[in-house]
Amino acid sequence: MTPSPSFSGDEDALGAAVSEAATSREIAADIGAEVPPQQLIFSLFGLYSRTQDGWLSSAAIVRLGRELGIEEPLTRSAVSRMKRRGFVRSSKRAGRAGYELTPSSVRIILDGDKHVFGRGRALPEDSWVVVGFSVPEHQRERRHRIRTALIRLGFGTVSPGMWIAPAHLERETQAALHSLGVTDYVDIFRAQFVAVGDPREKVASWWDLDALTGMYATFIDRFTPADERHQPNDVDPAAAFRDYVPMLATWRRLPYLDPGLPLALLPSPWAGSIAEDLFSRLDQKLRGPAETYALSML
Known part of the structure; x- marks a missing residue:
């Protein structure tokens, strides 16, 4: 296109x-x-x-x-x-x-x-980018900025402090979080899903399909x-x-x-x-x- x-x-x-x-x-x-x-x-x-x-x-x-x-x-x-x-x-x-x-x-x-x-459209064998973050309560504004950035990028929610998306968003994710000045509160991983459970069910729980x-x-x-x-x-x-x-x-x-x-x-x-x-x-x-x-x- x-x-x-x-x-x-x-x-x-x-x-x-x-x-x-x-x-x-x-x-x-x-x-x-x-x-x-x-x-x-x-x-x-x-x-x-x-x-x-x-x-x-x-x-x-x-x-x-x-x-x-x-x-x-x-x-x-x-x-x-x-x-x-x-x-x-x-x-x-x-x-x-x-x-x-x-x-x-x-x-x-x-x-x-x-x-x-x-x-892009990911394939089942592709990796995932996982973002974990922990922000002190007195800096909740930074937590909101991180969450908003991840939502904008299309991340799903594994838990309140752990978010996931297809790995083709890795570079854009790093750039977005760097531009917000929040990298001290964030860890970014590239991962493979290996176990446990059905990946289809996991995706359905991480995103509101x-x-x-x-x-x-x-x-x-x-x-x-x-x-x-x-x-x-x-x-x-x-x-x-x-x-x-x-x-x-x-x-x-x-x-x-x-x-x-x-x-x-x-x-x-x-x-x-x-x-x-x-x-x-x-x-x-x-x-x-x-x-x-x-x-x-x-």
Whole structure:
């Protein structure tokens, strides 16, 4: 799957959203609901501002938001919140008011691209990365930061202080924990499962597979009509734009909760594979026409 610009949300907001989602079945209903205006505006920046050197004019943001059904006051409010969080900053170009991505936001976007378009799928014989941590009670804020980082990466919970994920996340895990400054409290191991018990049952206890299945099923139900509506080589650019941006904004949360577990250890058929095929088809059919339409509005 060829990477395309996406947006994974501002770091604090995404961490909070994923942390809440990972402990609540309500995320399936959330994925089935309309995408909030702020997430859609985030996605517009991630998708189309990089074609303009990280900048979008205020007028273009309003026009694109209107195409997605967002009224101008809501669009401006969303941009103001993004500015307060340090995601964008005001910038004028050729006399036009607008906003540009901050350097930290560009890094977050690139990280999001890797999760959305480059997620790996582990094999049953592959190793696991295991993270153990112990944080003093008076430093509970650090414990929360570690937990949030591991949830973002898709780790499962063996016990409160021991978390596990496929080994292809090892390097990213080390980088994430190092960037948080919490490595003094963490041990990271590469491991093989040898005994005792059925690995399928272990995986089902470490991850909430029912919740993941529900999320994927909701995505499939919501966006299958778009797949049927758009035929290859006969896609209306405006319609593609209106379907593609909400689809991508919805999908971008899922790879953060599913680390690419081995299919042999998951229920069959695995709803995640079906949803991923759907996302791939929609991305291939809609991305280009949607971008053509969006760029015509800038």
